[in-house]
Amino acid sequence: MSGVWGADRVRAAEDEVFKRVPEGALMRRAAFGLANHAMTMLAELTGGVAGRRVTLLVGAGNNGGDALWAGHFLRRRGVAVEAVLLSPDRAHPAGLAALRRSGGRIAADHLAAVRSADLVLDGIVGLSARGPLRPAAAGLVEQVEAPILAVDLPSGVDPDTGVVAGPAVHADATVTFGCLKPVHVLAAGHCGEIHLVDIGIRAELGEPELVVLSDAEVGARWPVPGPTDDKYTQGVTGIAAGSAVYPGAAVLAVGAAIRATSGMVRYAGEAADPVRDRWPEVVATGSVTDTGRVQSWVVGPGLGTGKAGAEVLRRVLAAGVPVCADADAITLLAAEESRWDDRDPDTPMVLTPHDREFARFAGAVGADRVAAARRAAARTGAVVLLKGHATVVAAPDGRVLVNPARSAWLATAGSGDVLAGLIGALLASGLDPLLAAGCAVRAHEVAGQLAARDAPTSASVLVEVLPEAIRTLRLAAGFR
Numbered sequence: 001m002s003g004v005w006g007a008d009r010v011r012a013a014e015d016e017v018f019k020r021v022p023e024g025a026l027m028r029r030a031a032f033g034l035a036n037h038a039m040t041m042l043a044e045l046t047g048g049v050a051g052r053r054v055t056l057l058v059g060a061g062n063n064g065g066d067a068l069w070a071g072h073f074l075r076r077r078g079v080a081v082e083a084v085l086l087s088p089d090r091a092h093p094a095g096l097a098a099l100r101r102s103g104g105r106i107a108a109d110h111l112a113a114v115r116s117a118d119l120v121l122d123g124i125v126g127l128s129a130r131g132p133l134r135p136a137a138a139g140l141v142e143q144v145e146a147p148i149l150a151v152d153l154p155s156g157v158d159p160d161t162g163v164v165a166g167p168a169v170h171a172d173a174t175v176t177f178g179c180l181k182p183v184h185v186l187a188a189g190h191c192g193e194i195h196l197v198d199i200g201i202r203a204e205l206g207e208p209e210l211v212v213l214s215d216a217e218v219g220a221r222w223p224v225p226g227p228t229d230d231k232y233t234q235g236v237t238g239i240a241a242g243s244a245v246y247p248g249a250a251v252l253a254v255g256a257a258i259r260a261t262s263g264m265v266r267y268a269g270e271a272a273d274p275v276r277d278r279w280p281e282v283v284a285t286g287s288v289t290d291t292g293r294v295q296s297w298v299v300g301p302g303l304g305t306g307k308a309g310a311e312v313l314r315r316v317l318a319a320g321v322p323v324c325a326d327a328d329a330i331t332l333l334a335a336e337e338s339r340w341d342d343r344d345p346d347t348p349m350v351l352t353p354h355d356r357e358f359a360r361f362a363g364a365v366g367a368d369r370v371a372a373a374r375r376a377a378a379r380t381g382a383v384v385l386l387k388g389h390a391t392v393v394a395a396p397d398g399r400v401l402v403n404p405a406r407s408a409w410l411a412t413a414g415s416g417d418v419l420a421g422l423i424g425a426l427l428a429s430g431l432d433p434l435l436a437a438g439c440a441v442r443a444h445e446v447a448g449q450l451a452a453r454d455a456p457t458s459a460s461v462l463v464e465v466l467p468e469a470i471r472t473l474r475l476a477a478g479f480r
């Protein structure tokens, strides 16, 4: 598990640590780690470091201070270092003095310094950044051809929301200090490879604000049968999805549930024939009332938003088992407030909206996706899984998981139906709903990578590779 802490919490922890460490110690620790990563990058890029040139982009605050101190450590190891001071009057005084002492130069010609660099350190802004890069910095960043190593975070990206509202640094790597911040998981694409340097603030940080589940943690939790299990004891998943018009959604969601766990899947709906044809192991019936007992329901994919769909939703909500409500089920809930009343408030529910579906029941997502998901979860009493490149999963009690996507291959039609089936299967197995949603998202993502292997893929292929994805996760957890 990786914890993630927002800017306010990091600052508060640093303030605590300042009380017991000498002035400037934290910054030197941070900068030393930063310089080490810069050395590694230089060596990898150019085959050696002697005579190589590093240019520092230095802003007005401590982020610039880190860059200046790192420049000092790099100078001591024989690297040529030039600093571009974007606010010369406000450059960190101690960092500037250290750089000068070790023979670093202050660039007179900013453009030439940027163009001649083998590596550029982005120390423009860090945790106190607000808004995109300002024009002078943006103009210089545009001219960079060398790889960029971001100090703490890529400048121009909002530290707490990951929002990129204008020009911003696109880093090849980021060295961050003390802990991961939301930007690293919500805008991972701007950060490149992320390295964490320990500066000794972990104890002061407290409980993380966001959590990223690792492959190993997901693999360790994935339900598999034990010696005393049979098909019923592992949990039976019910799928109420699909219609005469959209049978495919049912086929995909059922397939995902079948492949996710070993127990049993029941299907209820108008697509019983195509579902049975594709998945002979499913017990398929025409309606929710004819279906035998299940330990969870998935409702919504391809269901339709008319009267028939609304009736299916009503019956599923009244069934008293955990529910994953996706797609048309969300639209139906959003359309009539009274439909929420059919739900037993003590029964876990996972809602899986994309942004447009989210807007229908909880208002526009806005810039702060974590806050939006948290708000919706608290209001509905359900786990809210907000889909996207970074998927945010919020529980009503305030816990939040984030899954930063490693690729965008999942942006394909029907991929959400597969995710819903996965969540349903994990809910049926008895996993806590937040974890069921979080583990499903991770498996979905791994399946996306396996399915695509660098070429476009489709939802059907996702279903095919699910066992391989789960095997990958279990291998990461040490199961052979």
Ligand SMILES: NC(=O)C1=CN([C@@H]2O[C@H](COP(=O)(O)OP(=O)(O)OC[C@H]3O[C@@H](n4cnc5c(N)ncnc54)[C@H](O)[C@@H]3O)[C@@H](O)[C@H]2O)[C@@H](O)CC1
Binding pocket: 014, 026, 027, 028, 030, 031, 059, 060, 061, 062, 063, 064, 066, 124, 125, 126, 127, 128, 129, 130, 131, 132, 133, 134, 151, 152, 153, 156, 177, 199
């Ligand atoms: N306090 C410490 O001793 C430590 C601080 N650390 C570093 O300090 C950073 C935070 O430093 P600060 O709080 O001084 O602030 P920053 O360096 O993030 O920002 C400094 C100033 O930049 C200006 N600014 C904000 N947004 C801007 C924009 N979009 N374009 C241009 N200028 C903008 C503001 O005037 C702001 O006060 C961290 O990210 C980390 O790199 C680390 O060295 C760890 C220890």
Ligand SMILES: Nc1ncnc2c1ncn2[C@@H]1O[C@H](COP(=O)(O)OP(=O)(O)O)[C@@H](O)[C@H]1O
Binding pocket: 327, 354, 387, 388, 389, 390, 391, 405, 407, 408, 409, 410, 411, 412, 413, 414, 415, 416, 417, 418, 419, 444
């Ligand atoms: N750009 C992207 N990068 C990574 N994942 C994405 C991206 N766009 C969508 N996804 C993922 O793909 C899935 C799409 O689900 P959804 O929008 O419900 O599609 P559908 O309705 O076609 O099944 C979600 O899991 C979402 O997180």
Ligand SMILES: [K+]
Binding pocket: 063, 122, 123, 124, 125, 126, 150, 151, 152, 153, 154, 155
């Ligand atoms: K930065």
